[in-house]
Amino acid sequence: MNTELLEALTILEQEKNISKETMMDAIENSLISACKNHFGTADNIKVIMDRETCDYAVYAEKEVVEEVLDPALEISLEDAEKLDSSLQLGDVAQVSIQSKEFGRIATQNAKNLILQKIREEERKVVFDQYFEKEKDIVTGIVQRYVGKNISINLGRADAMLTENEQVKGETFKPTERIKLYVVEVKNTPKGPKILVSRTHPELVKRLFEAEVAEVRDGTVEIKSIAREAGSRTKMAVWSNDENVDPVGACVGMNGARVNAVVQELRGEKIDIINWDENPALLIENALSPAKVISVMADPEEKVASVIVPDYQLSLAIGKEGQNARLAARLTGYKIDIKSETQAIEAGELPEDYMEQMGLMGEEGYTGDYEEYEEDYEETYEDTAEEEEYEFIETDDGEV
Helix, strand or coil: CCHHHHHHHHHHHHHHCCCHHHHHHHHHHHHHHHHHHHHCCCCCEEEEECCCCCCEEEEEEEEEECCCCCCCCEEEHHHHHHHCCCCCCCCEEEEEECHHHCCHHHHHHHHHHHHHHHHHHHHHHHHHHHHCCCCCEEEEEEEEEECCEEEEECCCCEEEECHHHCCCCCCCCCCCEEEEEEEEEEEECCEEEEEEECCCHHHHHHHHHHHCHHHHCCCEEEEEEEEECCCEEEEEEEECCCCCCHHHHHHCHHHHHHHHHHHHCCCCEEEEEECCCCHHHHHHHHCCCCCCCEEEEECCCCEEEEEECHHHHHHHHCHHHHHHHHHHHHHCCEEEEEEHHHHHHCCCCCCCHHHHHCCCCCCCCHHHHHHHHHHHCCCCCCCCCCCCEEECCCCCCCC
């Protein structure tokens, strides 16, 4: 038994996850390569290796002839009889080859071949490991800033968090652990190239899967996500069990579950709404926390007309249009938002609508508005203007 070789292959298998079978094949190929460098040919070289004991034998098949013209392929009858007395002219003799006979160059080439195979297999193992994690989240350790990019250690491989995939305003310190979404894993000659992101909407989805058991087992589905990384995310959820409240499951007891996700996202606000197959109801939910008077949605054209109370217009639009922009992205509809006054002027509501609804007095919707004002005043202020607003998602993400 070749104990030293067996131990070396066992260590390789444990530390680098390279199978013994693969390395034994590499050793066989290296021996054949060494024979070719030493003898000038390897066509008649045979290598036999015991997979259990790692014992190996190398021999050359040579034809028994009277006069030897090519020593690499032929052997004289006299020499052949020394190996096996039963050999005759025309027979094939198996001549044992000792690896110590190889020259320095042949030995070095064989060594390089084995090392190259180890590197190739190591890269392949690492690629396979992270390819399985594509479209999933991983935990990485911040190493250093490389210009505006950040080098992240993922364990057996490094990834580069590019400037475009970073959330504006986020800063990290070396050795800090962060969650990342694996966008793509590419196989390159220098090893796997792993593209990670902190801005991808799927990062939020995967974080909820990790925190919420109902999402992980499929009881609650995340139907749609719209995200402006670092600022706000809107997420529509649906329950496959009528006894499970999807929003409540994602929020958790005293907000524990959603707060865990918010903490990982460095304070990014998250709105969780109920998904509805009815596009009008979905759009109404998506514009939360604003109250909506009516929604007219066209599923074919993917457009919707929304009317909100006058004082709710700024809340529906959001700061710099964020609330309406995220709602449009979440639902996939072009959303045209009008206040009551604008709708009356456009003829979409009767002129005496306010009187009919009894909304002309000082009371109005004040109670409902104050319920949301404190939480959303900072985010959705100073956005209403006396004109018609249209929000549509475009290919470049603008609204």
